Amino acid sequence: MLITNNKTDKCQAPTIIMNNTELEIVRSQKHLGVVLSDDLKWSKHVDHIQSKANKTIGMLKAASHNMPRQCLEKAYTTVIRPTVEYASPLWDGLSVQDTDRLESIQYHAGRVITGAMKYTPKTNVNAELQLDSLATRRKASSLQIMHRMVNDNVPEHLQTLKPRLRREVHSTGTRNTTNKTLDQPKVRLQCAQNSFIPRTVSLWNRLPPSLQNTESLASFKSQYKKQYLIVPNKFHQKVRSSGTKSLNIKHARLRMNWCGLNSTLSKIGITDSKNCDTCHKSETTSHYLLHCTKYHHMRQTLLNEINTIKPSLKVNTELLLHGSVDLDLPSNYRLMNAVQQYIHETGRFQYRSNPTNT
Ligand SMILES: [Zn+2]
Numbered sequence: 554m555l556i557t558n559n560k561t562d563k564c565q566a567p568t569i570i571m572n573n574t575e576l577e578i579v580r581s582q583k584h585l586g587v588v589l590s591d592d593l594k595w596s597k598h599v600d601h602i603q604s605k606a607n608k609t610i611g612m613l614k615a616a617s618h619n620m621p622r623q624c625l626e627k628a629y630t631t632v633i634r635p636t637v638e639y640a641s642p643l644w645d646g647l648s649v650q651d652t653d654r655l656e657s658i659q660y661h662a663g664r665v666i667t668g669a670m671k672y673t674p675k676t677n678v679n680a681e682l683q684l685d686s687l688a689t690r691r692k693a694s695s696l697q698i699m700h701r702m703v704n705d706n707v708p709e710h711l712q713t714l715k716p717r718l719r720r721e722v723h724s725t726g727t728r729n730t731t732n733k734t735l736d737q738p739k740v741r742l743q744c745a746q747n748s749f750i751p752r753t754v755s756l757w758n759r760l761p762p763s764l765q766n767t768e769s770l771a772s773f774k775s776q777y778k779k780q781y782l783i784v785p786n787k788f789h790q791k792v793r794s795s796g797t798k799s800l801n802i803k804h805a806r807l808r809m810n811w812c813g814l815n816s817t818l819s820k821i822g823i824t825d826s827k828n829c830d831t832c833h834k835s836e837t838t839s840h841y842l843l844h845c846t847k848y849h850h851m852r853q854t855l856l857n858e859i860n861t862i863k864p865s866l867k868v869n870t871e872l873l874l875h876g877s878v879d880l881d882l883p884s885n886y887r888l889m890n891a892v893q894q895y896i897h898e899t900g901r902f903q904y905r906s907n908p909t910n911t
Contacts, residue, residue, distance in 0.1 A: 554582050554591050587640050593744040595644045599651040602637055606658045609633050614665045622801060623794045625666040626682065633662055637687065642695040645688075646747030655687050668802030672821055673811035681793070681809050683785040693777060695753045696760070700773045703733055703757075703765075716754050733765035734758050792876040792885045800893035803902050807838050808874045813902040814841055839870040841901065842892075851898040858891040 555566045555578060569576045581590040581597045588598040610633060617625055637658055647655070656675065663669065663678035679686060685693075701707045702715045722736040735754045740746055757765065764780070767773040778784060796804065806812035815836040819827040829836035831847040843852070859866055862884050866872065873892045876885040896902065 554579050554589070556591050556593065585640075587643060595647055596651055598644055599647065599654050602639075603654055603658060606633055606637050607661070609636070610658070610662050610665060613662065617665050618798065621794060621798075622666060622805075623790070626790070629662045629666060634659070634687075638690065638694065641691045642698050642749055642753070645691040645695055646749075646752045652688055659684065659687055667805045667809065669809055670806060670811055670813075670817075673806075673809050677809040677811060681805060683783050683790065685783050689782065692756060693782060695749065696756055696777065697770065697774060698749075699735075699753045699757045700767075700770060703735070704768060704770070706770065714750060716750055732762070788878070788882070789875065791882060792889060795886045795889040796893045800897055803896050804874075804889065804893050806902075807842070807896075810838060812838070814838065816840075838874070841899075842870055842873050842895075843868075848895070848899045848901075851895050854898070855891050855895040858894075859888065862887050862891075 566578050580592075581588055583589075583601070588595075588601045590597045613625060613628055613633070620628075637655065660675050660678060663675075663682055663684070664671075664673070667678060667681050669678050669681070698707070702711065705712065705715075707715075716735045716738065718732075719734045719736045720732070735757055737754050737758065738751050740748075740751050745751065761780075764773065764776055767776060793801075793805065793808075795801065803812070811817050815824050815829060816827045816838075818824040827835050829840060829845055829847075832840070832845055834840060834844075836845070841848070856868060859868055863880060866877065866879075872888070876888055880888065
């Protein structure tokens with residue numbers, strides 16, 4: 554593989570012969586699991602990640618009918634996502650298209666885990682699973698390595714790449730210069746700007762001084778997580794996993810605000826109107842759960858059950874979708890089951906009558 558910016562050089566690549574065999578010139582080559590290309594772009598590496606991840610997600614999908622949601626989540630975060638993020642500080646700095654291709658892997662997995670319908674907005678699926686975007690996580694990984702470099706906590710061969718502090722280069726600092734502000738290397742080519750050091754120095758210099766000055770890696774990680782990443786709430790994760798598979802999925806779709814109700818179906822052209830067929834008002838999640846006259850009797854049963862769980866509970870859409878932190882876990886399970894029983898009794902989301910389930 555010949556890496557050069559000069560197109561004419563590519564035509565004049567030297568012939569290399571090893572063991573009487575002329576080496577073939579290739580445009581890309583996989584080294585230690587990372588696909589390097591002669592244009593110094595990462596599209597081929599993203600191709601590689603995408604095809605590998607799609608196969609695993611395909612297996613997850615095949616097994617998903619018999620697996621509880623919590624197991625599917627675990628399989629994604631511990632098996633699939635690490636392969637998608639392998640060596641990411643090296644190759645982050647992707648084009649917009651490649652960034653989107655990677656996000657679509659998480660989206661695809663998220664739909665398998667939650668049972669989200671086609672076209673559910675990505676942010677709604679990520680919020681349901683309490684997952685950061687992959688781009689956000691890659692930034693965090695790059696910054697952790699930069700933190701280690703700044704604090705001389707890397708092997709020697711990486712230490713030589715350590716960027717200099719701005720105060721060592723310029724005697725007078727700017728208004729925003731802190732003790733640990735790094736000197737931004739001046740590079741001309743786009744591929745160099747996207748490479749680890751220039752890209753991560755720029756991210757590092759935008760961190761608040763309190764984070765830059767954190768000396769231990771563990772406390773840098775935990776402070777960064779608190780300020781910039783989603784901290785998954787285990788309680789909510791458990792509550793969201795309750796119930797039978799098919800009712801759990803229908804409940805999750807209501808939470809993601811993208812379900813088989815006319816307010817969603819009209820957006821994707823399945824129905825002409827967003828209105829409820831009975832009440833002629835917009836058939837939103839709250840209309841379905843709290844107001845639709847068609848389901849009055851089922852709702853009465855639901856309200857009676859909630860009353861036995863805790864009489865003073867204020868019943869609103871939020872409570873019926875997410876449960877309540879004022880209740881213990883068993884009571885939340887009872888609440889979720891009562892809502893799912895309501896969903897079942899109303900028969901509103903029958904697979905056969907809803908072409909958007911797959
Ligand atoms: Zn109605």
